[in-house]
């Protein structure tokens with residue numbers, strides 16, 4: 001069945017602004033459904049275990065995909081997660097990869113009370129472009145867009161660009 005709205009991944013290193021972007025995008029196009037995958041994994045028990053050392057949940061990818069499969073069928077889903085390779089190519093119409101200067105990202109993660117180890121780990125991932133590389137390995141380059149997310153102006157502009165892209169897609 002053809003999708004009436006596109007399915008969009010908003011991805012990026014933690015703290016780059018995925019959830020903020022997803023919420024603003026949804027406020028422009030209320031028919032979209034925002035799935036914060038990190039929250040969903042916890043609320044729907046879609047994990048194998050909790051890793052105390054890293055203070056994170058180990059996702060059960062099969063359970064996650066089975067859970068999302070019927071939801072993405074009709075389109076209009078925003079998938080908000082720091083990882084994207086798990087989502088099958090056939091589901092996805094656009095992959096927005098948010099990027100943030102590492103010094104700005106450091107301050108954001110510090111403000112959240114992250115441990116030094118977690119801040120360093122995420123900062124290094126952003127510098128090494130880990131999420132962007134994962135997107136490029138998983139999807140066709142034509143559907144990937146890299147967006148700077150460093151200030152309020154970027155934020156508004158990025159969402160406007162995605163809104164415009166959705167209107168054209170339709």
Ligand SMILES: Nc1ncnc2c1ncn2[C@@H]1O[C@H](COP(=O)(O)OP(=O)(O)OP(=O)(O)O)[C@@H](O)[C@H]1O
Nearest residue numbers: 014015016017018019020108149150151152154155
């Ligand atoms: N472009 C931006 N300009 C200014 N502040 C921003 C921008 N993007 C994000 N922020 C701020 O950075 C913080 C983290 O944003 P947000 O929670 O949306 O990130 P995230 O990528 O969804 O994080 P996580 O992966 O941990 O859920 C928030 O305080 C948010 O207001």
